[in-house]
Amino acid sequence: EVLLVESGGGVVQPGGSLRLSCAASGFRFDDSTMHWVRQSPGKGLEWVSLITRHGVTTYYADSVKGRFTIYRDDSKNSLSLQMNSLRTEDTALYYCAKAETYDSSWIDFWGQGTLVTVSS
Amino acid sequence: QSALTQPASVSGSPGQSITISCTGTSSDVGGYNYVSWYQQYAGKAPKVLIYEVTDRPSGVSDRFSGAKSGNTASLTISGLQAEDEADYYCSSYTSSSTYVFGTGTKVTVL
Numbered sequence: 765e766v767l768l769v770e771s772g773g774g775v776v777q778p779g780g781s782l783r784l785s786c787a788a789s790g791f792r793f794d795d796s797t798m799h800w801v802r803q804s805p806g807k808g809l810e811w812v813s814l815i816t817r818h819g820v821t822t823y824y825a826d827s828v829k830g831r832f833t834i835y836r837d838d839s840k841n842s843l844s845l846q847m848n849s850l851r852t853e854d855t856a857l858y859y860c861a862k863a864e865t866y867d868s869s870w871i872d873f874w875g876q877g878t879l880v881t882v883s884s
Numbered sequence: 885q886s887a888l889t890q891p892a893s894v895s896g897s898p899g900q901s902i903t904i905s906c907t908g909t910s911s912d913v914g915g916y917n918y919v920s921w922y923q924q925y926a927g928k929a930p931k932v933l934i935y936e937v938t939d940r941p942s943g944v945s946d947r948f949s950g951a952k953s954g955n956t957a958s959l960t961i962s963g964l965q966a967e968d969e970a971d972y973y974c975s976s977y978t979s980s981s982t983y984v985f986g987t988g989t990k991v992t993v994l
Binding site for chain 1 (some may be wrong): 886897916920922929930931932936940941945971973975977979980981982983984985986987988
């Protein structure tokens with residue numbers, strides 16, 4: 765069974781930093797492309813970032829580029845998102861998600877999300 | 885990267901068919917056959933319904949179908965059921981090798 769469990773969310777002040785983690789199990793993590801997707805309260809989905817298998821390549825939405833860094837530890841089946849210079853508009857539920865295969869354009873499994881609140 | 889445009893809401897009676905549109909540009913929807921559709925119930929994670937414009941993962945009802953014409957993709961739900969009441973999002977690969985979601989559509993079963 766595929767499981768994705770996010771952690772690390774919380775309340776942080778504007779300008780602060782936070783690191784989110786996602787523990788993965790039930791599939792070949794090192795061979796998978798992984799995504800972060802967020803959803804502000806009562807709003808729609810927003811794609812944030814992806815990292816290809818083995819960490820070869822990373823991509824970011826313009827809204828987070830230069831502030832967020834996605835990385836993975838294949839030895840621990842772990843995905844992370846380092847978030848710096850946080851803004852109030854970064855407040856959202858952050859989902860860790862798995863692409864169907866390493867080169868698929870769609871997501872087949874999602875975690876339950878971890879909530880990040882940026883507020884003074 | 886601007887969100888793809890979807891109608892805010894669509895409604896229909898049980899048994900009817902409804903279609904949700906998803907409009908982008910030639911740099912996303914129109915440029916690639918990498919459009920997918922997700923269903924999301926309140927408080928739950930999204931679930932894929934359609935991938936690569938028209939394909940359905942195993943286990944997804946054949947009442948859901950996808951299509952694309954130019955820069956606009958669409959999701960049709962046939963034989964509308966009460967359980968179809970949810971939020972629906974399209975997503976597309978882009979020319980920047982990133983992804984973009986639609987604005988989301990709330991489906992109401994009357």
